[in-house]
Amino acid sequence: MHIISQYPTLDARLYHQQQPSPLMGAKAGHFNQALAEQLQWSAADQAQWVEICSGQQTFPEFTPLAMVYAGHQFGQWAGQLGDGRGVLIAQVIQTDGQTTDLHLKGAGKTPYSRMGDGRAVLRSVIREYLAGHALTALGVPSSNAVGFTSSTQAVQREQREPGAMMLRSSDCHIRLGHFEWINQYAPDLLKDFVDHCITWHYPACLTAEQPVLAFAQQVIQRTAIMIAKWQLCGFAHGVMNTDNLNITGSTLDFGPYGFMERFRPSWINNHSDHTGRYSYKQQPSIGHWNLWVWVNNLIPLAAADEKESFKKDLVACLAHFEPTFLEHYRLGLCEKIGLPDFHKDSFDCAMAFLNILQSEQLDYSQSFILLQQQHYQKLKDDCLNTRAFDEFLIQYQQIRSGQDTATLDAKMQQVNPVYILRNHMLQTAIELAEQDDFSEVDRLFQLLSQPYTRQADLERAADLAPLPSDQPEIMVSCSS
Incomplete structure (x- = not known):
């Protein structure tokens, strides 16, 4: 595995270096061998995947770190946020030459945990593990995961639940909220941070007449394309806060998401979303709003006598969102x-x-x-x-x-997928996994690997239809 160390070259105010806090009594959940091979994991790493995916073993070439960022949550300024239960444990070069982050979720408390315990529960880990896999197989830009582990260590939520840890992969963990944190708490870092974002993720913009504007336009267009793909496959993210969107237009942070079953554009899949701000039909407009917040955080890059013209140029960049999405x-x-x-x-x-x-x-x-x-x-x-x-x-x-x-x-x-990840399919897999039976997780993983192909030997009748209309929908909370 070719490990690099990009993010730690940034100013130390942007992260806190720390080792993950391992899970007690960790045990195998599920392993995505195809992704591990794509990331060029050695045979030795693959053999030790449980230790890696439970925080017991990290890579000597990279010192794990938790990122700090801020954000708007449900449209309101939330102040400083950050990786409250996750650490970046490596950045690797894939077989296609792309840089990918490896991020351990449920890895214990960080300075950004606020009131949280830094842990993740098994149900939320399974939901994110299968969602990233499902979207990736559908051709939707998304984070994915190498594997997850369960544990004998219980975690207190509404009730005591099995703890778990997941090793997530993503092409980028830099969020729109990173820029909000910098402008609020360390404005002197903005130019260097943006320069690094362009160099790492949009190098073609370096040769543009105005690299920052080219960068902004690319982020806006990629986000619009991602949301168009969400709408087409019926995916509702559920929590489109500015800290849950990244700069490469790939799906990140699965909370109370859902895949559309009966077609209801106003469907709210997050029972904490009382106003429907993050309903399926609102996703394009919320994406635009989040990007509007983001481009405002680029304005300080302009010289004092050029700010007005720079604002107009950023507005022109943002104007690409709607036609890109609609196209x-x-x-x-x-x-x-x-x-x-x-x-x-x-x-x-x-x-x-x-x-x-x-x-x-x-x-x-x-x-x-x-x-x-x-x-x-x-x-x-x-x-x-x-x-x-x-x-x-x-x-x-x-x-x-x-x-x-x-x-x-x-x-x-x-x-047109034959199979989508329906909530009742997930619920069955979760209930079995909480009894140490991961067979249904594995079946769904295989089924969703080829969503456009009928798989009679794997499918069940419940995979092809929503719950009967006389049965209530499974509602999902933000608790994880």
């Missing part, structure tokens, strides 16, 4: 529904289909699969308003008439 969402939605993106009526037809899913409360993922399989009558049978469906189908078939339907159908198969 990728429109193209993706046309692919999902099997219509040519160049046809003037394709997007309106796709939106008509979504309106049917919403009014009839149909399953988001499986409805696209039925459409892909041309099971039109089955879709119609699930509708009370059959007239609306007939009108949609007439327009749909008219647009497809004379098109290269074989190519359109092939693309549908590539972008």
